[in-house]
Amino acid sequence: MTKILLIVYTLVTSVAYTSLVVYFSTQASGLSMSYIGAILLAATALVAVGREKISGVDTNKKIKEKTDEIDALKELLKQNQAMLHSVKPNVIHNVINVSGADEFLSTMKGLATFHNESLVINNIDLGSDLDGGEYLDILKVKVKAK
Known part of the structure; x- marks a missing residue:
């Protein structure tokens, strides 16, 4: 539809x-060439601006669709982060209270060893704008590299 509108607009303009x-070349209306040139230049600018506005309609629709998709993905990410946040206390409770003390200590030792040996964790600035998803991506790359 936009292309048809653009074709019609181009035809009319x-x-x-x-x-x-034709009017300015046949009718010597007493206007100086500078006025005629300014009028034709303004008409050319109006034609160009109108074409740009019409062709921008499709682009704006695509941008809006992508923005809506990004917003939906951000909402899904927030829901997943909230779910993980709510699951974390249950996991910690199970490790501490349900499992034995030996398993808890071995888990803590494994985590401490992992943190000490991990170059990614030791060289990352967690105070920066790095979010959990990017941190997990870095850890995935580390695991795949082994």
């Missing part, structure tokens, strides 16, 4: 612009 040129 081309006829109007050609009519202006």
Whole structure:
């Protein structure tokens, strides 16, 4: 639909612009060449601006669709982070209270060893704008590299 509108707009503006040129070339209306040039230049600018506005309609629709998709993904990420946040206390409770003390200590020792040996964790600034997803991506890369 936008392409048809663009074709019709181009046809109408081309006829109007050609009519202006013919009128100014045949009718010596007493206007100086500088005024005629300014009028034709303004008409050219109006044609260009109109074409740009019409062709921008499809682009704006695509941008809005992508923005809506990004917003939906951000909402899904927030829901997943909230779910993980709510699961974490249950996991910690099970490790501490349900499992034995030996298993808890071995888990803590494994985590401490992992943190000490991990170059990614030791060289990352957690105070930066790095979120949990990017941190997990870095850890995935580390695991795949082994």
